[in-house]
Amino acid sequence: METSESNSYRMRFKKILLIGALVVIAGIAVYTFLVLKYDPSFVNLEERLLPASLEHPLGTDHLGRDVLTRILLGSQLTVGYGFLALLLAVAIGVPFGIFAGFKGGIVDRILMRIADAFLSFPDTIVAIVLSGLLGAGIENLLIAIVIVKWVNYARLVRSTVVVERQKDYITMAKINGLSERRIMVKHLFPHLIGHVLVLASLDLGKIILLISSLSYIGLGAQPPAPEWGAMLNEARPYFQSVPELMVFPGLAIVTVVLFSNLLGDFLRDKFDVKKEVA
């Protein structure tokens, strides 16, 4: 009894946190559209390394650019590209997994060996190699992330489909004369959404970390793009004199990753409620 009570308490806490995060994100969006008055790449050497003031709430960096503006616009780059990479990985992985799992047999074996081959690349190495081949840049980083991440979705979806495929309702769908496409889309897909959403929201944090860390070592977004990892890198020489230049982008990364993990936990709790247990 006590555990279920504390569980529901934790659930409510997470809910409040998530709603809070949504409010903050909405606030940021409104602020960015309505209030933002600085050009993120406008260089003003007379105002370099200013401390926080009303004019510049988080101060200015070594080229006199407004830090708050750059962090807010950086969210579009870091989080935006993170989302895009995630969407592409899901869009490739989910159909691949459904198809392999549903077809079974030799098709399944061939497709999953292909997936295994992709799985054997560590993400950082793929990103470094691709940057070497295609040149550094956030688009190439995006390609590298999709290449590494789609396999997880394919494997997750496939394993769920393999279990569901054996059940009577799929047999009945075959007897009812439904086409394979219809069975996959209408009958199997609803069983996967929960799993995919949970993995995706947990992955978002990892992808954002990857984008930032690779941008930090110079393989992702290139200056003057206001990417958080790149901002950290640019602020490095001034760490001793103006440490907040590194603290603020770092905080931005930590916050987003934390909330994406919380969202993942929340969704996992939510979808764990098994309707089908009769």
Added chain:
Amino acid sequence: MTLLKLKNVIKSYSNGVNVLKDINFSLEKKQCLGLVGESGCGKSTLARCVLQLDNIDGGEIQFNGVSLQDLNERELKPHRKNLQAVLQNPSSSLNPKLKIRESLIDPYLQFGNQACLKHFHYTNEEAFVTQLMEAVELPDALADRYPHELSGGQKQRVTIARAISLEPSLIVLDEPTSSLDVLSQASILKLLTGLREELDLSYLFISHDLSAVNTMSQQIMVMRDGSIVDHFSQENIFSEQRNDYTKELISLFE
């Protein structure tokens, strides 16, 4: 007129066990053919073979004069409309993530106008689901629920409604009542008998329960270890010519 004809059907598993040994029978239109036998005698395998879910290793399965065993899934599709089934476990036969309404309408949406319905009329989704729910004597309000919100008997009625939604000529009933309580069993059997007359259906009624088979069927077959050991008309069930194994089964239900 013969609807389903099995000729020398053989099926064995990869471990060498012969599940079906030389099965021969035919099923006439508008008839209910009962198949009794104990668990593991090959009844369900026979059902799966008739439904083209498993391939047979020899012989012929004719449905409406067409040999089904050599057809691929695309060629089978027009026959699927006429060959439906109700399985033993209604809970697992319905997709837990879909509302009853969605499960019921699914086969019709796949076939659309090709379904050529005579008894039911498709004007819109809602009216069609209402007709089906009425046919199996379920309140219309249940259509908006999920399967786990229904009782076993109600779920089985839904799977029956889905099976008749395409107005098939044959429904394979694989132990349709064995997971239900006694009262639901009786009402489901009554419903099935009524639907058969109303919609001109034929049944291949598979059960381990001889009394259920006896009340439903005109023809009865007894299966043992993958062979059909006795085949007789319902009125001759107590005849002295019955096989010893049949007599044993009869003595069990008396």
